[in-house]
Amino acid sequence: MTMNSEGLPLKQAIEAGVDAAFGEVQALYRHLHQYPELPFQEHETAARLAAALEALGFEVTRGVGGTGVVALLRNGEGPTVLLRGDMDALPIEEQTGLDYASRVTAMGVDGKPVPVMHACGHDLHSSCAVGAGAVLAGLQARWRGTLMVVCQPAEEIFGGARAMLDDGLYTRFARPDVVLGQHNMPALAGTVGHIAGSAMAxxxxxxxxxxxxxxxxxxxxxxxxxxxxxxxxxxxxxxxxxxxxxxxxxxxxxxxxxxxxxxxxxxxxxxxxxxxxxxxxxxxxxxxxxxxxxxxxxxxxxxxxxxxxxxxxxxxTVAMHNDPVSTARVREAHRQCFGEARLFAMPRLNGSEDFPYFGKAEAGGFGGDDIPCVYWFIGMTPAERWQATPGESVAEKMRHLEMPHSPYYFPGHAETLRTGMAALAAGALAYLAT
The missing domain is CATH 3.30.70.360 (Alpha-Beta Plaits)
Known part of the structure; x- marks a missing residue:
């Protein structure tokens, strides 16, 4: 996962970094997809993610908040940027028909065996976080500060963010200046959606x-x-x-x-x-x-x-509020990386996340001022299917497509993985770039 970006404009340098890391990140993603683990059971997932980040030169700590992974890449004086990727799966039997579809079963909360599937794309999210880490590790001459990659357990039960915070995430490691995260949605693959202010319930x-x-x-x-x-x-x-x-x-x-x-x-x-x-x-x-x-x-x-x-x-979990100033800053970085045509206005979602605990001081239990958070969305629907889907707007089309938590849901297309890696890297560089 190495590259030489000297002399390239930042957009091209990010693209080159994605190209260099993509093969290994895609292999990581497919393994995680094939072997999913339920909330707070992500032992093998965490081990594989930790090893990948260590290989990139990060200082890695395992077992934070149960099965969480914290990886730091220190690169001189500057801001601290937290990139968060969740990693737990759901008790759903996969029906995607993929060659690397999950056939895993595990003990559910009632002590009975259940099928397990990455039906929400957390395998994609954590793989993209590793991929962004690879891109930024190869661009250290072009940024200063600390990159903090957090692989979080148990998002599906709203338990992992608080567990990591309660285990000293901001006292044992670093208190970030901004927290960045993303989620896949059935928008057009290769596009990125933003929403400022009230975002999720x-x-x-x-x-x-x-x-x-x-x-x-x-x-x-x-x-x-x-x-x-x-x-x-x-x-x-x-x-x-x-x-x-x-x-x-x-x-x-x-x-x-x-x-x-x-x-x-x-x-x-x-x-x-x-x-x-x-x-x-x-x-x-x-x-x-x-x-x-x-x-x-x-x-x-x-x-x-x-x-x-x-x-x-x-x-x-508490409501998600995207800091408007920080959202505008990240959106501009994404505009420069992807172009205006690949950005869309994300509608507010009634779905929920435990991501906002990383930013809300009172709810997160870490004291002091709130930390700005930005959470955006990456599309996963291939272009051919998107064009054939009824509707004019993104929201209208998404009503006709499988949503996360469906046994048929599969967001891991190459275009989505590449976009997710680049979006996290560009978002971090909006704060770290010199």
Whole structure:
């Protein structure tokens, strides 16, 4: 992964670096894709990424926040830029038909074996981070500062970013001046999308237990039926968005799981719910969660529940806000690298990420001022299919294409991998270049 870029304009130097590193990075990507690992189980993935970064001359530390990898390339005085790539996979059976498709199974959270697949492209993200590291390692004469590559575990359960921060990411290593990251999306391969300000939603999944007093289905008056209470809860929760959220705000409240009982003539002792909440404002998000708890407690009291409901936070992340000044700076670097025609305006997404913990001092638990974050999107749809997809705008076309978490989703085309490597390198050089 070496190159000589002396005398080349920066755009061509980045392209030459991508060309030089591409073969090894593509091989790395295909191996990671074929052998995915679930959140906080990414031992082999982390080992392979760490070895690749060590070979490039980075100072590498393993086991940060569980299975995370931190790699530093120090190159004199200057800013510190953090490039983040996530690396965990999902419990999905792959249906892509690739020669290197995953056939891996692993133990799921319930202790039962599940198929595992990189259906969100985290293998792509971490490979691109290594590839960008290779490009920048070959361009050290043209920049000053510290490059910090972070391979993060457990993004899919919103656990890895906080785990690494809690393990001293910013105290043991370096506190970055800017945090950069990217995600693939079914936009046109070779294009890069940006959005300043509010970009992705906060998300909380609550587990709730509603208690009753079970008995025979023929004698309901001698029981407290938690199924009826849960049914009222589901119905009443729909009023939060309609009657408690300002109409100009976007909030989603979804009851994705409701389980109770074993057969029709038995009234059970309890009912289990899982509730997912998404919004773009952290304060409003807390307000909605408080409303959910208030409603559930009130319905349990109205239904004569023998004891209060139980609440558990199963997963949680804050809203993503791209710093506008930093986003403009990175976008300009991408314009110079790719040209204006290859950039697009990314619509705001109701999906969620734990990436913002790296920038929000209070939420991330690291104190001091917030750190500017920029998170952009790289397209993965081949040109021929993109042209055949209905719609005019990027958002319209994406509605007709597979999204991440589909068993058919495959973002690892050569054009996407090259673009992701170059986008991270160009973003870092927007701060590091001399």
């Amino acid at each position: 906060a998300a909380t999944t609550l587990g709730v237990t509603v208690h009753g007093a079970g008995g025979h289905g023929s004698m309901p008056a001698q029981t407290v039926d938690p199924v009826v209470i849960a049914a009222h809860v589901v119905t009443r929760l729909q009023s939060i968005v309609a009657r408690e959220v300002p109409p100009e705000e976007t909030v989603v409240v979804t009851v994705g799981k409701l389980h109770a009982g074993t057969q029709g003539n038995i009234i059970p002792h309890s009912a289990e719910l899982e509730i997912n909440v998404r919004s773009f404002d952290d304060a409003l998000h807390r307000q909605v969660l408080a409303a959910i708890e208030r409603i559930i407690r009130a319905e349990c009291e109205a239904g004569r529940s023998p004891r209060p409901p139980e609440f558990r936070v199963l997963s949680e």
